[in-house]
Amino acid sequence: MNRRDLLKTGVAAAAAITLVPRSFAQTNAFASRDARLMELARSELDRVAGMGQTIWRRDIVGVADFGLHSAQRRFHFVDLDNGRVESYHVSHGDGSDPEHDGWLNRYSNEEGSHCTSSGAYLTRSWYTGRYGTSIRLDGLDTTNSNALPRAIVMHQANYATPEHVERYGRLGRSNGCFAMGPVQFDRALIDLSGGRLLVAGSYGFAEDGSIVTPPAPQSTSTLEPLIRQRPDGTFERVNPGAY
Numbered sequence: 001m002n003r004r005d006l007l008k009t010g011v012a013a014a015a016a017i018t019l020v021p022r023s024f025a026q027t028n029a030f031a032s033r034d035a036r037l038m039e040l041a042r043s044e045l046d047r048v049a050g051m052g053q054t055i056w057r058r059d060i061v062g063v064a065d066f067g068l069h070s071a072q073r074r075f076h077f078v079d080l081d082n083g084r085v086e087s088y089h090v091s092h093g094d095g096s097d098p099e100h101d102g103w104l105n106r107y108s109n110e111e112g113s114h115c116t117s118s119g120a121y122l123t124r125s126w127y128t129g130r131y132g133t134s135i136r137l138d139g140l141d142t143t144n145s146n147a148l149p150r151a152i153v154m155h156q157a158n159y160a161t162p163e164h165v166e167r168y169g170r171l172g173r174s175n176g177c178f179a180m181g182p183v184q185f186d187r188a189l190i191d192l193s194g195g196r197l198l199v200a201g202s203y204g205f206a207e208d209g210s211i212v213t214p215p216a217p218q219s220t221s222t223l224e225p226l227i228r229q230r231p232d233g234t235f236e237r238v239n240p241g242a243y
Helices: 003-018 022-050 162-168 182-191
Strands: 060-065 075-079 084-088 106-108 119-129 132-139 153-156 178-180 197-201 219-221 227-229 235-237
Touching (some): 022 060, 022 075, 022 119, 022 197, 075 182, 178 182
Parallel strands (some): 060 197, 106 219
Antiparallel strands (some): 060 075, 075 084
16 A cells, blocks of 8 residues: 555544544443443442441442532442443532532531531431431441431432422432432332442542532531530530531
8 A cells, every 4th residue: 555545544534533423422421431430339349348347239339429510410320240320319418508509518427517428338228217218328437427326318309309400400408318309219229228338429420521620619527626625624525517
C-alpha cells in the first residue's frame, strides 16, 4: 500500500469514528459510571472486612451518592454477581439541607441533628414503623455509629418518588433516614436487607460518566469532643453536631 492509499484509509477511519452513534457513546459513559460503582462496592466490602465486620451477603451493595442533587437517581443497587447497576431516588435529612434546595450541605452523626450520616452500614431486619415496613441499619464507621440509637433506617415515603421530583424539582427531606418511593423501596426490601452492605458518601458519579461537584462545600460534624471541662473543674456533655 502506497502513501496515498494510507492517507485515504486514515481519513476513512477518522470519518467512521465521527459517525459512531451517540447512543454508543452514551452507553460507554454509563458503563464508566457503573464501573466506578462496582469498584467502590468491592473496595468498601474489603475495607469493612478489614475492620473485622462481617457482611453476611456480598452479592448486592447499596450505594447512596449524596454528591448528586436529590432530583437525580442517586441510590444504586450494585449487583456484583451479575455485573448490573439499577438506580433510584433517595432522600437526605432536612438537617443536611436546611435551605431545601436539593443539595446535601453537611453530614452529622448526632442525635437530634436530622442529618444524613456518611459511611458504611450493615442492613438488618425488617420492622413495622411510622412508614410501614422498614429496614434497620447498623452504622459501622465513626461517622455513622449512632445509626441504631438515632433510628436511622431505610423506609418508604411519598415525598421520595419520581412524581415528587416532576412536581417540585427535588425530593422531600427525611429526618436523616434513607427514604425511597413506595414502589422503589420494594426493591430494597427484597434485594438489600438481611446483612448486606450500604455505603453513603459524596461521590458525584453522574450518569454520563462525569464527576459532579456540589455547588457548596459539604462538611462533616464528628463525634469529638463529647465531654468538655467547665471552669469549675466539673465536666459536661456537649453536642458537636451541626444544627
